Amino acid sequence: MLIMIPTLFVISALVFGIIKLPPGDFISNRIQELKSQGESGALDKIEFLRQQYGLDRPAIEQYAIWIGVWPKDGQFQGILQGDWGWSMEYNRPVGELVGDRLLLTFIVNFATILFVYVVSFPIGVYSAVRQYSIGDYSFTLLGYLGLATPNFLLALVLLYYSNVHFGLQIGGLFDEQYIDAPWSLAKIQNLMAHLLIPTIVIGTSGTAAMIRRLRANLLDELQKQYVVTGRAKGLPPLRLLIKYPIRMALNPFVAEIGAILRQAVSGSVIVSVVMNLPTSGPMLLAALESQDQYLAGSFLLFLALLTVVGVLISDLLLAVLDPRIRLEGGAQK
Amino acid sequence: MSVWSRLLPFSALTPVAAALICATAALPAWALDYKEPTMLQADVAAGKLPPVAQRLPATPLVEEMDGKTRQVGKSGGDARMLIGRARDVRMISVYGYSRLVGYDEKFELKPDILKSIDVEDDRVFTMHLRPGHKWSDGKPFTSEDFRYWWEDVTNNKDLSPAGPIVDLMIEGELPKVEIIDKETVRYSWSRRNPFFLQRLAGAAPLYIYRPAHYLKQFHAKYADKAALEAKAEEANARSWAELHNRLDTMGHFTNPDMPTLEPWNIATRPPAIRFVAVRNPYFHRVDPKGMQLPYWDRLIVNQADGKLIPAKSAAGEVDVQARNIAFNNFTFLKENEKRSAYRTFLWRTARGSQMALYPNLNANDPVWRELNRDVRFRRALSVAIDRQGINASLYFGLALESNNTVLPDSPLFKEVYQKAWTEFDTKLANKLLDEIGLTKRNPDGVRLLKDGRPLEIIVETSGEDTEQTDVLELIRDNWQKVGIKLFTKPSQREVLKNRIYAGETTMSIWYGLENGIPTAAMSPGELAPLLQDSMQWPKWGQFYETKGQSGEAPDMPAPKELFDLYGEWLNATNDQQRTEIWHKMLKTYTENEFSIGIVSGVPQPVVVGNAVRNVPEEGIYNFDPGAFFGVYRMSSFWFDR
Numbered sequence: 001m002l003i004m005i006p007t008l009f010v011i012s013a014l015v016f017g018i019i020k021l022p023p024g025d026f027i028s029n030r031i032q033e034l035k036s037q038g039e040s041g042a043l044d045k046i047e048f049l050r051q052q053y054g055l056d057r058p059a060i061e062q063y064a065i066w067i068g069v070w071p072k073d074g075q076f077q078g079i080l081q082g083d084w085g086w087s088m089e090y091n092r093p094v095g096e097l098v099g100d101r102l103l104l105t106f107i108v109n110f111a112t113i114l115f116v117y118v119v120s121f122p123i124g125v126y127s128a129v130r131q132y133s134i135g136d137y138s139f140t141l142l143g144y145l146g147l148a149t150p151n152f153l154l155a156l157v158l159l160y161y162s163n164v165h166f167g168l169q170i171g172g173l174f175d176e177q178y179i180d181a182p183w184s185l186a187k188i189q190n191l192m193a194h195l196l197i198p199t200i201v202i203g204t205s206g207t208a209a210m211i212r213r214l215r216a217n218l219l220d221e222l223q224k225q226y227v228v229t230g231r232a233k234g235l236p237p238l239r240l241l242i243k244y245p246i247r248m249a250l251n252p253f254v255a256e257i258g259a260i261l262r263q264a265v266s267g268s269v270i271v272s273v274v275m276n277l278p279t280s281g282p283m284l285l286a287a288l289e290s291q292d293q294y295l296a297g298s299f300l301l302f303l304a305l306l307t308v309v310g311v312l313i314s315d316l317l318l319a320v321l322d323p324r325i326r327l328e329g330g331a332q333k
Numbered sequence: 334m335s336v337w338s339r340l341l342p343f344s345a346l347t348p349v350a351a352a353l354i355c356a357t358a359a360l361p362a363w364a365l366d367y368k369e370p371t372m373l374q375a376d377v378a379a380g381k382l383p384p385v386a387q388r389l390p391a392t393p394l395v396e397e398m399d400g401k402t403r404q405v406g407k408s409g410g411d412a413r414m415l416i417g418r419a420r421d422v423r424m425i426s427v428y429g430y431s432r433l434v435g436y437d438e439k440f441e442l443k444p445d446i447l448k449s450i451d452v453e454d455d456r457v458f459t460m461h462l463r464p465g466h467k468w469s470d471g472k473p474f475t476s477e478d479f480r481y482w483w484e485d486v487t488n489n490k491d492l493s494p495a496g497p498i499v500d501l502m503i504e505g506e507l508p509k510v511e512i513i514d515k516e517t518v519r520y521s522w523s524r525r526n527p528f529f530l531q532r533l534a535g536a537a538p539l540y541i542y543r544p545a546h547y548l549k550q551f552h553a554k555y556a557d558k559a560a561l562e563a564k565a566e567e568a569n570a571r572s573w574a575e576l577h578n579r580l581d582t583m584g585h586f587t588n589p590d591m592p593t594l595e596p597w598n599i600a601t602r603p604p605a606i607r608f609v610a611v612r613n614p615y616f617h618r619v620d621p622k623g624m625q626l627p628y629w630d631r632l633i634v635n636q637a638d639g640k641l642i643p644a645k646s647a648a649g650e651v652d653v654q655a656r657n658i659a660f661n662n663f664t665f666l667k668e669n670e671k672r673s674a675y676r677t678f679l680w681r682t683a684r685g686s687q688m689a690l691y692p693n694l695n696a697n698d699p700v701w702r703e704l705n706r707d708v709r710f711r712r713a714l715s716v717a718i719d720r721q722g723i724n725a726s727l728y729f730g731l732a733l734e735s736n737n738t739v740l741p742d743s744p745l746f747k748e749v750y751q752k753a754w755t756e757f758d759t760k761l762a763n764k765l766l767d768e769i770g771l772t773k774r775n776p777d778g779v780r781l782l783k784d785g786r787p788l789e790i791i792v793e794t795s796g797e798d799t800e801q802t803d804v805l806e807l808i809r810d811n812w813q814k815v816g817i818k819l820f821t822k823p824s825q826r827e828v829l830k831n832r833i834y835a836g837e838t839t840m841s842i843w844y845g846l847e848n849g850i851p852t853a854a855m856s857p858g859e860l861a862p863l864l865q866d867s868m869q870w871p872k873w874g875q876f877y878e879t880k881g882q883s884g885e886a887p888d889m890p891a892p893k894e895l896f897d898l899y900g901e902w903l904n905a906t907n908d909q910q911r912t913e914i915w916h917k918m919l920k921t922y923t924e925n926e927f928s929i930g931i932v933s934g935v936p937q938p939v940v941v942g943n944a945v946r947n948v949p950e951e952g953i954y955n956f957d958p959g960a961f962f963g964v965y966r967m968s969s970f971w972f973d974r
Contacts, residue, residue, distance in 0.1 A: 024827040032826055048494055052575055086569075090419070090604050091579060091587065093569060097604050163648050164672075170645045171637055172606075176413075179607040179635075276637045278606050286418070 011304040085294030105279040115203040124214030146208035171276030221245035390463035406971030417639030429595035430963025455525040462516040468592035469613040481545035491574040536960035596627040596968040608634040628971035649673030652942040679936035683955035686737035686845025686930035691868035697836040711926040713765035737845040737930030780816040796823030853911040861899040
């Protein structure tokens with residue numbers, strides 16, 4: 001568990017280094033952009049900003065300030081102190097910006113995970129139990145289609161047709177009138193209606209992959225001796241299935257949690273951009289493009305943290321679920 | 334003082350000044366019975382807001398409505414539009430286009446916020462405010478707001494560490510700023526400043542005033558020190574100056590507390606994806622019937638990914654939209670007109686060229702540099718391009734096949750500038766290339782440079798615009814016929830610019846002249862080697878920009894001539910002289926093909942809801958001058974429903 005801390009440190013350095021790699025910085029990007037629009041007049045505050053953001057200092061120092069091991073203007077103000085830094089693009093603390101979007105990000109991704117599990121579990125089990133039946137083949141075909149279709153394309157197609165045929169607004173998670181409204185039953189309903197397409201789009205490939213994995217695992221188990229024994233002893237087929245092989249085949253479901261938590265923030269970036277969802281993905285992408293280094297860096301670090309924590313959670317859950325893992329781990333100690 | 338300047342005979346003034354004064358020849362505004370916009374009636378009745386006559390300046394600006402393209406309309410309604418990035422909320426100040434002086438739809442300068450302005454010899458500018466003009470919070474707008482900006486903002490070391498804004502300097506000289514009385518301010522220089530009014534009228538203008546009453550509470554000179562420090566601390570700012578600069582969002586529309594003179598003020602505090610701007614109850618324009626403008630109560634500006642904006646527009650989610658829509662969306666938009674109840678207008682654009690090739694005259698490679706500097710070579714490249722073919726295959730033939738020069742909308746336009754060396758003529762191109770001595774070819778038919786390398790031109794692009802790469806594909810086929818090979822090398826804007834500055838590129842592709850619709854009074858600077866950003870002569874531009882500290886001095890006769898002509902233009906005393914200089918420069922520039930324009934005037938689709946009135950069917954879509962919808966006065970757009 002303690003290995004998490006150095007891991008995160010290394011990740012933070014890598015993240016910052018990579019953000020710094022492209023030539024120029026936020027300010028020079030901004031200058032180029034203003035100039036290309038013929039807005040040289042807006043350049044008056046640029047020097048002020050460069051100093052204010054500390055972009056005139058060496059990269060190592062900027063990194064140390066961001067982490068909070070180097071003082072800026074006599075103060076330690078960094079991630080270690082709980083300050084995620086300052087977004088230059090939005091001119092606001094990163095913490096404030098990210099918070100607003102994380103909730104919606106979690107809603108979208110929670111819905112997606114739910115969709116993946118709810119759809120893939122019965123289909124996966126069915127395909128394994130009725131291997132090579134018509135049902136298995138048709139689900140397999142669908143699954144491969146789901147895996148093979150780039151999800152941004154699926155997003156565009158669904159957006160267009162749902163707009164033309166159902167009058168759903170293109171992109172976004174709410175209708176116009178609900179965007180600024182406080183939370184209410186109507187707003188939640190509105191959100192639900194808008195969640196449908198993103199959920200399907202983001203979840204399709206995950207569902208397909210999960211079906212295949214569950215099917216393969218279950219098939220392995222179904223051929224094992226204990227299943228044959230159980231059947232020979234006259235256990236009802238359904239009870240047999242649920243009691244033994246399915247439990248064994250559940251491992252990948254749980255092991256996925258680590259990956260899913262990470263995906264909750266990053267995995268759906270492209271779809272979110274295409275569908276104009278007010279989640280964290282588009283903001284991360286924009287931050288990287290404009291080299292808004294603290295916003296992008298904090299986002300990525302947060303992702304890393306989620307991955308690390310997710311792996312930990314799934315390890316713990318696996319140990320709870322599967323005695324073999326628990327015992328093997330214990331044996332090593 | 335202001336009296337004698339006004340009494341000067343017109344001949345002593347520049348024509349611009351004359352026009353300005355004529356335009357202010359008092360309209361009978363006082364005769365009007367002002368009408369209250371519906372939205373504000375309740376507040377007025379409840380006593381929360383003074384009645385309209387007290388909110389307006391003593392002489393409001395009466396918008397002219399000719400009854401044809403512009404009709405007197407109805408007040409009310411929320412107009413929806415889309416932006417690609419949150420930062421683009423500043424477009425509200427561009428569309429609102431409330432300026433001290435501004436362009437009208439004929440691109441002539443007229444006073445707007447100012448009641449009038451007297452200009453002497455382009456040196457002395459005396460501005461007269463409208464008595465009784467108020468900020469959007471109801472506080473008076475006076476010369477104190479000008480003084481505050483000049484003394485306490487731009488001349489304050491903490492707020493402007495780099496010193497007063499360079500835009501106000503003429504050859505290093507700052508203006509003399511006099512606050513004459515409550516409604517009169519004078520800026521004067523000892524030399525001519527032909528840019529001053531244009532900068533005030535810009536789409537992203539030079540704001541020489543600030544709402545002093547609001548900002549003073551954040552200024553160390555006026556506010557209580559302890560309270561100010563507490564405020565800065567609370568806002569997570571490291572100094573009062575940072576707080577002041579952050580809150581002083583003139584033209585950016587990110588601070589709802591900051592009063593404005595624009596037709597709408599932002600009411601949404603960022604971060605958000607849906608921004609609402611609400612009418613300014615103290616706005617200074619009225620329609621001919623006395624109804625206070627703007628007609629629209631609110632602007633609802635939603636942020637969406639730029640690539641979704643055409644689709645969302647086609648789904649009827651906007652009332653007026655042109656931003657993030659490109660010409661290649663036109664057919665798609667037309668197709669959906671009926672379904673979503675809107676019209677698609679095609680406006681003209683004002684860039685000198687949609688895109689142009691820039692041979693680098695400062696290339697490091699001596700062989701390429703010599704070749705790029707040979708006018709026959711540049712002409713050969715130009716006539717080897719089949720512009721008609723490009724126009725037909727990419728723009729449905731709706732664009733103009735043209736050099737990178739002024740457009741027909743400009744009074745300076747001559748057909749010869751547009752057409753010189755643009756006629757597709759492979760024979761002529763071959764003849765010119767042979768004349769230069771590029772006669773040897775390799776087995777593939779590609780000509781050889783004099784040191785034996787094949788004539789392979791690498792055109793570098795910023796990789797942002799697929800349109801550029803498409804055009805380069807077509808040019809490649811054209812050039813193959815004259816024995817020139819073209820390669821496209823996409824990179825990234827920042828990288829590309831640095832390579833160009835350093836002379837590492839042989840050729841690049843970029844947009845054409847920023848302003849293709851200039852009048853003689855506008856600067857011809859883009860045609861001369863003044864800026865490092867000019868991709869055909871980056872090092873000469875750098876030389877001028879750094880006053881000779883780095884870069885190279887121009888060493889070719891024609892660019893030198895352009896540079897000298899620009900100097901003459903700066904010192905010209907009347908428009909006739911300026912026009913002559915412009916024509917000389919345009920002639921030299923196009924004759925020499927310093928940049929090779931491909932097509933220009935690519936139309937801009939403008940989506941306009943069926944109920945929206947007063948948006949002209951034909952217009953010019955340009956940032957500066959133009960402010961996009963600004964010169965067409967968005968404050969008088971209205972809903973007929």
